[in-house]
Amino acid sequence: MECWLYSLLQRAAGNQDSLHDARLANASAYDLTPEGVLQQTLEIVDDSQSNQGKSTNEIHSGTGNSVRQSTDKMRAKVTGDIRFFKYGIVLYGESVARKDLYPYLDVLYREPDHPTSHVKIAIVDGLAGDIINQKSIGSLLIGEFITKKIRSLENMCVFPEMTLETLLPPMLDPGQDFALPYLSKEGEDIIARGIALFHGQKFTGNLRAEQGPLFVLMTGKWKNTASFVKRVHPGPADDMQNFITYQAITQNIKRHLAVKIQRDGQIDVNLNLKLPVNIVEYARDNLQDKANVQRLNDQLSEIMTQDAEEIIRTLQESGCDAFGIGRQLIARYPAIWKSVNWNKEYPDVRFHTQVTVDIVGNGILN
Missing domain, CATH: 3.30.300.210 (Nutrient germinant receptor protein C, domain 3)
Known part of the structure; x- marks a missing residue:
């Protein structure tokens, strides 16, 4: 019994050390390079001084033939392991979304420690990495800003409500398609471009932002206003x-x-x-x-x-x-x-x- 308890305490201590050393990824973006190679961009947040209102972030990118390979390349660049924030955001550039979205989501569903239930997802007109590279808007770090923006616009019925978890069933359903928030970068501003429409797993069209509230009401899944x-x-x-x-x-x-x-x-x-x-x-x-x-x-x-x-x-x-x-x-x-x-x-x-x-x-x- 004492050996079993000692082993359990050692594993718990090891997990705590692992979490302590982990680097928190709050936002990730996926694009295709002109050569067709996947490029992933990550916002890594340092919350060690968040109680003083001094959270900082750094941006890293890596390329690869798969999502996991590009992530592993970034793991080699930073100290500590990369963990993904449970209230984070995942952005996909138009080049990825028009090809086929599912292959870039597969690993996120397969990894048991990757959060899905609260993670927001959006499509970007142009390069998604350009938005992450902005680092911050006003007093908010970029991942926090985008997440708050999407949640606010969901409450206003401008965007349909969607997370990584709720996306999977319609994505795999032959009788149901889905729609996602559609963002774009104009100068230093990140704006609601509209709603990205999907057929199967491919981005095939979009609605304008002003059409969003009526579309959401027509789906029967409206929120507050x-x-x-x-x-x-x-x-x-x-x-x-x-x-x-x-x-x-x-x-x-x-x-x-x-x-x-x-x-x-x-x-x-x-x-x-x-x-x-x-x-x-x-x-x-x-x-x-x-x-x-x-x-x-x-x-x-x-x-x-x-x-x-x-x-x-x-x-x-x-x-x-x-x-x-x-x-x-x-x-x-x-x-x-x-x-x-x-x-x-x-x-x-x-x-x-x-x-x-x-x-x-x-x-x-x-």
Whole structure:
């Protein structure tokens, strides 16, 4: 018993020493060089003085024929082992994402000590390593900044919520595609470019940032807030009185999606959203007039329905089955699913979409 206890204490002490000596990787980025070789860029964070608000970081990069090989090359450059932060961020450059994303994720899922449940993932327009090489923005180190930015935009429904863990099921599902945050670097700023759309495991298209909130609502997986700005009056674009800003009351949104197979084999999808909203900004006011409110309801419903139809067109052109129509066929019409070539059939699916806006509040001016 004493030998067993001594051995256990020795292993525990060894693990503590290993963790103490480890270098913490908070952000990683993957790109392909012009020669087609993988280049990995890591942000290594030193938290030894974090209680004094003096955390520092250093950037390392390495190339290789695999993710593990590029990581091992960086391990040879730094003191101590490299461990990955459980709330970190992984970025993939467009060159990697358009080729096939899964091979660059495989090792992250296979290593038992690599975190997945809270790690964010995003696609970068251009080189992902360029973002990591920026090191910091304001008072925040680059990994912390990107992670906070993505989480904030998820809460605002600009980005769909996704982690390494939740990414794997749709990535391997033949009846479901996925979408990821899409970032770009403009000067010293890192901006939300939009949403990266995937067909299978390849990046095939994107939505604009302003399309993000409606897309997220259409998926049925919204978070805390979703805001919209729409032009409802003719006239100059620089006149604020021609625009209205409103926010969806997310706890009261109603979404209905139904897949139907017609006798001729045509696949029809009904996707309806009932969207109660609060007016945030409307310089013309007149919202005490019920007729004016109804006019705005009708106008915004028409605008939002057209926006939804544009989103669906982009999804079908990209082959991205983000709403899981194929999954519905697998579950409800297995014989149909087995008889169709979904890659060819999905772009021809008929979507019937309706967004109904209902103004239920207009702030303290109620």
